[in-house]
Amino acid sequence: MAVQDSAPAPDEPGARTRTRAETPPPHYWRRWVPDAPAAGGQAEAAVDEPPAEPATGVALAGAAEPPPAAPASAPAVADGGGAQEEPPFRVLIVEDDRAQALFAQSVLHGAGMQAEVQLEPEGVIAAIGRFDPDLILMDLHMPGLDGMRLTTLIRQQPGCQLLPIVFLTGDPDPERQFEVLESGADDFLTKPIRPRHLIAAVSSRIQRLRAQRRQDKPGPLRNHPETGLATRAWLLQQVDEALHGGARGGLFFIEIGSALSLRERYGYAAFERLMAEAGRRLARIVAPAPLARLNDNSFLALHRDADEAALERAAVAIRERLAAESFPVRGDETLHLRGAIGYAALSHGFAEAGAALEATERAALQARLRPQGVAAHVPPSEQEAQEHLTMLEGQLELAYQPIVAVAGNDLAQYQVLLRLRRPDGTLLPAGQVVPVAEASGRIADFDQQVMEHALHLIARRKAEGSPLRLFVSQSPRTLAREAFAEWMAKTVADLGIEGTSVVIDVRLSDALIHSVTLAEFCRRMLPLGVQFCLSQFEPGQEAEALLAQLPLGYVRMAGRFAAAHADPQLRDQLRTAIDLAHRLGLQVIGQQIEDPQAAATMWMAGIDFVQGNLVHSVGSELDFDFQSAVL
Known part of the structure; x- marks a missing residue:
């Protein structure tokens, strides 16, 4: 794709004019640097002087370092009675075409900005964490992950919601411009572009961003005024500083076990007092490391500059000392708390605090399954990381399976099932795709694509x-x-659809770990009418407590209950679970119904909906006749 109109021969009419239109004078290119000549000086006479040829050894992701650029800085800003010089504007150029990338980089370098090129879309998130750009200059059409999907992924990253993203593309379709802006971009520039236009578009947005940052409030409060523990925001800020400063040490995710059962047994007020006291004692145990309470039953501790080889011993010691503590709960009754601890070494190269937090949380999930209750985050090897990227290459395809009311219902309702079509034609189910997407940090992008498709289909x-x-x-x-x-929330409102047309399905195993997060999201969606379903439900004390604490509308039983007709004990469990759900006002779905005996058992147990091959197999069409479907 051409970056600018081909220049006419020098003897063509208008040659000088066209050159001047495309090439700003030298003082324009350097108007932000400290030694820029004054307007109206000698440099102004050299308006026809072309810019210096771009260097060939520029910095590309994965390439050699560039030669040092001339000193440059952003405009000075007022600070009391004097001026304070800001660092140069930083621009991350995401472009798979090397020639295009070098053109944009040379233009921005000439204006005194720092510009780094990222040729591979998959490396952009890591580049953002490393380079900390003021703005991203984004190409639209790239192999694998196009610019719009990449923008959506960037917007899902902590701290990137307001990061300016400007598209620079040769796509002339005006409808595509609207799609780009709807994906979360801030501006759309069309190639070929004049250098002064590119500089102005980039610099004006960065100036506004930095002005807004200067007006922002001071950093987060260090200590919670009631508990005295570190605040979550302050501690995550410390994690970011430690990661960017190259500090060693570790991050510990400490989860108190059986939280839902404890709350159900003692009540919310007593449970809250118990967790507050657990936080105070944990703070003494991990001192001098700061400790923050993340949610109802989990805490985060940051050990900076600790011996990373001793992190496991530290985690074991924290767990043992917590277990040795005796907590009064009611009258003379006391109890001992058990916990699971996941930890991660800061040297693993996390891009930002959110990534480190997710890693330690996943490690805590593994710790719950181990007798010693401790687990370390183990980053994937380069081979595993490449295998993840390779596995996720392809095109998302969605399939549907009807969910049919036992008593009959005219409303069409389907479960949306994710599939990934590989380049070789292989079709991968969600069970293979989702774990890899979560491990590689791509799950938010996949989830939003699926949800976006569903909402537009409903509309x-x-x-x-x-x-x-x-x-x-x-x-x-x-x-x-x-x-x-x-x-x-914005998409539901913009499309004008009823929120009750959407049911968000969450697995029980995930909900037990993320109950506080899930409850908060549910509260935000309830005014819209969006409903929730707890999937793969298995009876148990914590799971049953969750039914009463989350604003659910549906429960989908685990697949094994489809065999209840052949197992009296399983049939009793099914009936008990359905009765509990009905008492709580929830509707129950039986899945994997393959034969009439399974359907009959579900019907006698009081099930509300069934799905499975007996009703209709999974397909790509939405053509099931719900009006005639009565079991």
């Missing part, structure tokens, strides 16, 4: 006069992102 069917309800699986890690909740 289209509504316009056609054939409304439907869709059950859409989502990861709690996606629901925890502030930007996702805002995006979903």
Whole structure:
């Protein structure tokens, strides 16, 4: 793609004019640097002087370092009675075409800015954490992950919601410009572009961003005024500083076990007092490391400059000392708390605090399954990381399976099932795709693509006069992102659809770990009418307590209950679970129904909906006849 119109021969009419239109004078290129000549000086006479040829040894992701650029800085800003010089503007150029990237980089370098090129879309998130850009200059059409999907992924990252993203593309389609802006971009520039236009568009947005940052409030409060523990925001800020400063040490995710059961047994007020006291004692145990309470039953501790080889011993010691503590709860009754601890070494190269927090949380999940209750984050090897990227290459395809009311219902409703079509034609199910997407940090992008498709499908069917309800699986890690909740609320409103047409499906195993996050997201969505389903339900004390504490509408039983007709004990468990759900006002779905005996057992147990191959197999069409479907 051409970056600018081909220049006419020097003897052509208008040659000088066109050259001047495309090439700013030298004082324009350097107008932000400290030694820039004054306007109207000698440099102003040299308006026809072309810019210096771009260097060939520029910095590319994964390439050699560039030669040092001339000193440059952003404009000075007032600070009391004097001026304070800001660092140069930083621009991350995401472009798979090397020639295009070098052109943009040379233009920005000439204006006194720092510009880094990222040729591979998959490396952009890491580059953001390393380079900390003021603005991203984004190409639209790139192999693998195009610019719009990459923008969506960036917006899901902590601290990137307001990062300016400007597209620079040769795509002339005006409709595409609207799509780009709707994806979360801030501006759309069309190639070929004049250098002065590119500089002005980039610099004006960065100036506004930095002005806004200067007006922001001071840093987060260090200590919570009631508990005295570190605040979550301050501690995560410390994690960011430690990561960017190259500090060694570790991050510990400490989870108190059986939290839902404890709350159910002693009540919310007593449970809250118990967790507050647990926090105070944990703070003494981990001192001098700061400790913050993350949610109802989990805490985060940061050991800076600690011996990373001794992190496991430290985690074991924290758990043992907590278990030795005796906590009064009611009258003379006392109890001992058990906990699971996941930890991660800061030297693993996390891009930012959010990534480190997710890693330690996943490690805590593994710790719950181990007798010693401790687990370390083990980053994937280069081979595993490449295998993850390779596995996720392809095109998302969605399939649907009807969810049919036992008593009959005209409303069409389907479960949306994710599939990934590999370049070789292989079709991978969600069970293979989701764990890899979570491990590689791509789950939010996948989730949003699926949800976006579902919402637009609901809107289209509504316009056609054939409304439907869709059950859409989502990861709690996606629901925890502030930007996702805002995006979903805006999309539902913009499309004019009823929130009750969407049911967000969350697995029981995920909900037990992320109950606080999930409850907060549910509260944000309830005013819209969005409903929730707890999937893969297995009876148990914590799971049953969760039914009463989350604003659910549906429960989908685990697949093993489809065999209840052949197992009296399983049949009794099914009936008990359905009765509990009905007492709480929830509707129950039986899945994997393959034969009439299974359907009959579900019906006698009081099930509300069934799905499975007996009703209709999974397919790519939404053509099931719900009006005639009565079991």
